[in-house]
Amino acid sequence: MKIKTYLLTFGLIASSIISTYFVTVSTAQQGTQSQTVATADNEYQVGAILFMQKAAEFRALCYQAFNLAQMNLDADFDRKNVKKLPKAERKMTRAVVVDIDETVLDNSPHQADLIKKRLPFTPTIWTDWVNRRMAKPIPGAVEFLKYASSKGVRVFYVSNRNESEKQGTIDNLKAVGFPDVSGETVLVRTSESGKEARRQIISAKYRIVLLMGDNLNDLSNVFERKSVDDRFAEVDKTREMFGRKFIVLPNAMYGDWESAIYEYRRLNEVEKTAKRANTLESY
Ligand SMILES: [Mg+2]
Known part of the structure; x- marks a missing residue:
């Protein structure tokens, strides 16, 4: 069995070395600098993208998340629940905070294009x-x-898209029919990728009833930069929040769950492939 695992790991590493050897696929112009884009070993993402694009189960999971969100919001309007709140919060306007990518917008065509061209994310x-x-x-x-x-x-769209992408994001959200989309409600990344500061800006004026995201960091900062095991431990600690104030959307294409496997390090394609292979649990 061990020999089999070694052979599998060796095979994966060898194929990555070969694919990385045939580098320099395209040259992208970035200002006056030219940037070399390497080929990526992203074949492993095919299943995740097909699940998002072609599985009716994915669609059902999304409906499940938004139905649950609606049930919770309706319950929040119940007078009995309002009375349980601290006085200062009772009259505050409610807010729902959503992440954008893979929470309200589907970027799977972008991911699929990268795979077809064997390009890494840039x-x-x-x-x-x-x-x-x-x-x-x-x-x-x-x-x-x-x-x-x-x-x-009020709806707030809290995203790690950057300032130069803000107008495109606003236009896209509006074009597909999202409500309450403006420069005020779309909060893009500023200096830090952590979303806590932006959540605090919102909660200074509004009562956040729901937080929705495909990444745990969309919900709370307790999950940030944590190892795979510590992410599990934090989820166990906060389990009562899920399906209530926290609602998670499925995203198997990418996320901090994957960065945690790479220990948040900048690994090359060969190292990433090896890390994935070595992380798999078998019996
Ligand atoms: Mg997201």
């Missing part, structure tokens, strides 16, 4: 995709947020 290619304003909504997202907005709930 900020340049990503910004190009964002500025095309082509992303479709995640199933159920527009309907739920419109419902929330119709009830007087």
Whole structure:
């Protein structure tokens, strides 16, 4: 069995070395600097992308998340629940905070394009995709947020897209029908990727009823930069929050769950492939 594992690991490493050897696929112009884009070993993402694009189960999970969100929001309007709140919060306007990518917008065509071209994620290619304003909504997202907005709930879109992508993002969100989209409600990344400061800006004025995201960091800072095991431990500690104030959308394509496997280090393609192979639990 061990020999089999070694052979599998060796095979994966060898194939990565070969694929990385045939580097320098395209040269992207970035200002006056030219940037060499290497080939990526991203074949392993095919299943995750097909699940998002072709599995009716994925669609059902999204509906499940937004139905649950709506049930919780309705319950929040119940007078009995309002009375349980601290006095200062009772009259505050409600807010729903959502992440954007893979929470309300579907970027799987961008991911699929990278796989077809064997390209790694790069900020340049990503910004190009964002500025095309082509992303479709995640199933159920527009309907739920419109419902929330119709009830007087403010919607905040807290994303780690950057400032130069803000207008494209606003245009895309508006074009597919999201409510309450403006420079005020779309909070992009500023100096830090952590979202806590932005959540605090919102909660200074509004009562956050729900937080929705495909990444645990969209919900709380307790998960940030934690190891795989510590992420499990934090989820266990906060388990009562899930399906209540915290609602998670499925994303097997990418996320901090994967960065945690790489221990948040900048690994090359060969190292990443080896890390993935060595992390798999068998029996
Ligand atoms: Mg996201």
